[in-house]
Amino acid sequence: MASRVIKVEALARVEGEGSLHIRVRDGKVQSLQFGIFEPPRFFEAFLKGRDHSEAPDITARICGICPIAYQMGASQAMEDALGVVVPRPIRQLRRLLYCGEWIESHALHVYMLHAPDFLGMADALELARKDRATVEKALRLKKLGNDILETFGGRAIHPVNLRIGGFHSTPPKARVKALAAELRWAIEQSLATIKLVGGFEFPDIERDYTFVALRHPDEYAIHEGRLISNRGMDIPVSGFLDHFDEEHVAHSNALHGFALPDHAAYSVGPLARYNLNHDQLAPLAKQAAAEAGLGATVGNPFKSIVVRSVEILQVCIDALAIVEDYDEPDRPFVAYEPRAGIGHGCTEAPRGICYHRYELAEDGAIVSARIVPPTAQNQKTIEEDLHEVVTRNLALDDEALKWRCEQAIRNYDPCISCATHFLKLTVDRD
DSSP states (O other): OOEEEEEESSOBSSBSOEEEEEEEETTEEEEEEEEEOSOOOOHHHHHTTSBGGGHHHHHHTTOSSSHHHHHHHHHHHHHHHHTOOOOHHHHHHHHHHHHHHHHHHHHIIIIIIIHHHHHTOSSHHHHHHHOHHHHHHHHHHHHHHHHHHHHHHSSSSSOOOEETTEESOOOOHHHHHTTHHHHHHHHHHHHHHHHHHHTSOOOOOOOOOOBEEEEOSSSOOSSOOEEEETTSOEEOGGGHHHHEEEEEETTEEEEEEEETTTTBOOBOSHHHHHHHHGGGSOHHHHHHHHHTTOOSOOOOGGGHHHHHHHHHHHHHHHHHHHHHTOOOOSOSBOOOOOOOEEEEEEEEETTEEEEEEEEEOTTSBEEEEEEEOHHHHHHHHHHHHHHHHHHHTTTSOHHHHHHHHHHHHHTTOOBSSSOBOOOOEEOOBO
16 A cells, blocks of 8 residues: 655744644545644633633733733623623724734734745745845834734733723823824735735635634624624624534644534634625725635635735724724723623634633632633644645645645644744655
């Protein structure tokens, strides 16, 4: 029997430590494992017993790229448990803060982590040597996202200004208005980004995914909404665990998410949001997407780089509107009293929905915590994508096949923790 093994010890240009092992026998994929070997960090365990007010700052440390996803999800879950209703001005500032996170995260992924795959380059350093101007614009775009995080969060990495009920303080009007000029530039740069990535050559693959994302009646859902799918699901965030769960698999230290009742894979993130909320995009974003060759639905995972770029434009438009309408709120937060309860929160991290559930004791101490990040939810889908990619590309030599598999994983911008490099590739042939 002809056997072929592709083994990657550590994935490059992803946040964290992951690996890939594929065995092909007689032209068929015999086994395939997208492994996450980064040690477990036990956040849910050491949240237990802490005061509920500590959850936003503790969970922010889960990720340096998307800390707002965790802070805001934790805050919403606590507010749900405590009966806190956040007024519109605070809600809008939360959306603006989340726009900043999307801008910095998506810009990093599109230009530094994923574009080199499509340009035939090893990494962003090679891109910088060959096209310095493009990389400088990308860094300026990412800096804008960081500036928004600093303005409302106190700092760009693990912001400290969020709290249950709102913010510890809100910035003066002049500081917020100063963001407008750079946001106008970012809108133009986003259009240029969509045009650039829309011109990439994409592998010919279309998959029929089960997409899951937040849906809001009035806006492109980022930080609030109901959970919907393209299979007819429409539930409140509190119903998440009735429809989804996680399981341990031997080859991963991260749990694998699945849809109930049949353990099916499902997809969260940019493609899911775009397919389920295309009608909520701003007119300019819809037009740019169409000009880049995207329809109202997208089933090619490699085109996620185009969708992310459309989302950068969308949040720049949203952020500018909020900035231009900004007046400092009378109070930065809603006061409340601790009580026993169970609360749920869910927001759209750049990589997909991030779910939180907390149970509180009468004094506000955390009895239990459950956090389901987007990469865990996407792992089964990533493996199914890889199976399809390998099957379609068996004619490629080992190095080219490895490259295509890397590219397929990076479609999801998996957020494991911090980027590493390939260390070793072994190919065994019989």
